[in-house]
Amino acid sequence: MKIINSTTRPINNVHYICMHIGGSPVTCYVINGRNGDLLIDTGFYFCCDRLRKWLGQFNIRHILLTHAHVDHDYNAAKLRKITGAQILLSENDVSLIGNYRSQPVKATMKKYRLRNIQQNVCGGMKLFSTRPYSPDIIIKNQDSGILRSLGYDADIIPLPGHTLGSLGVLADNVLYCGDAFTAIWGRPDITPHATSLKAMRRSLKRILKISPKWLATGHGLPVSMDKARPVIIKYLKERSRI
Numbered sequence: 103m104k105i106i107n108s109t110t111r112p113i114n115n116v117h118y119i120c121m122h123i124g125g126s127p128v129t130c131y132v133i134n135g136r137n138g139d140l141l142i143d144t145g146f147y148f149c150c151d152r153l154r155k156w157l158g159q160f161n162i163r164h165i166l167l168t169h170a171h172v173d174h175d176y177n178a179a180k181l182r183k184i185t186g187a188q189i190l191l192s193e194n195d196v197s198l199i200g201n202y203r204s205q206p207v208k209a210t211m212k213k214y215r216l217r218n219i220q221q222n223v224c225g226g227m228k229l230f231s232t233r234p235y236s237p238d239i240i241i242k243n244q245d246s247g248i249l250r251s252l253g254y255d256a257d258i259i260p261l262p263g264h265t266l267g268s269l270g271v272l273a274d275n276v277l278y279c280g281d282a283f284t285a286i287w288g289r290p291d292i293t294p295h296a297t298s299l300k301a302m303r304r305s306l307k308r309i310l311k312i313s314p315k316w317l318a319t320g321h322g323l324p325v326s327m328d329k330a331r332p333v334i335i336k337y338l339k340e341r342s343r344i
């Protein structure tokens with residue numbers, strides 16, 4: 103497993119750990135708050151030990167899941183037990199916990215059709231399912247200010263599409279966007295799968311409108327918006343949505 107973290111390669115002031123397995127990166131982030139720290143996403147099962155070690159330098163009080171896919175929420179309950187942190191998840195992803203097929207995904211481009219079939223097959227397998235857990239704080243669509251009330255200079259940005267409850271966090275000109283956008287292949291790219299293509303396009307437009315300096319995605323290293331913007335515009339234009 104290859105590990106790159108914010109100490110080995112600083113990017114802006116973003117705290118991240120990017121864990122590669124089989125050439126596929128999974129990335130988790132930490133935002134510092136007034137009363138403790140916020141972990142964004144928890145990675146897949148192979149990430150747990152490395153992630154725990156990295157988290158030793160922080161005081162994790164909250165764990166925000168950008169969505170309830172196994173490669174983001176697998177370690178959430180375990181880390182809650184270790185740290186005592188509270189888990190935050192969108193209300194629209196609660197029924198997705200450990201139940202991938204409750205929100206089947208579609209390919210965002212023709213070239214991902216085969217990969218999409220694999221995703222839906224694997225997603226239904228126990229090996230690729232998170233054990234059920236209950237979030238402590240369920241985020242409703244109107245709860246954008248909840249992180250401020252918990253002591254973070256950050257806002258929740260709903261970014262539905264990849265899943266119905268996908269959300270991002272905007273802090274210090276960085277949009278932690280989960281799988282609403284990706285850098286999984288080492289460059290800014292459109293996420294290959296979405297539960298709702300229409301909602302995903304709307305969320306991409308929202309990202310353009312917010313125009314943060316950095317996009318910190320759930321897979322790969324943070325990418326600058328200057329590099330991501332043309333990729334998003336091209337995708338939306340090809341679908342005549344801009």
Ligand SMILES: [Zn+2]
Nearest residue numbers: 169171264281
């Ligand atoms: Zn996902």
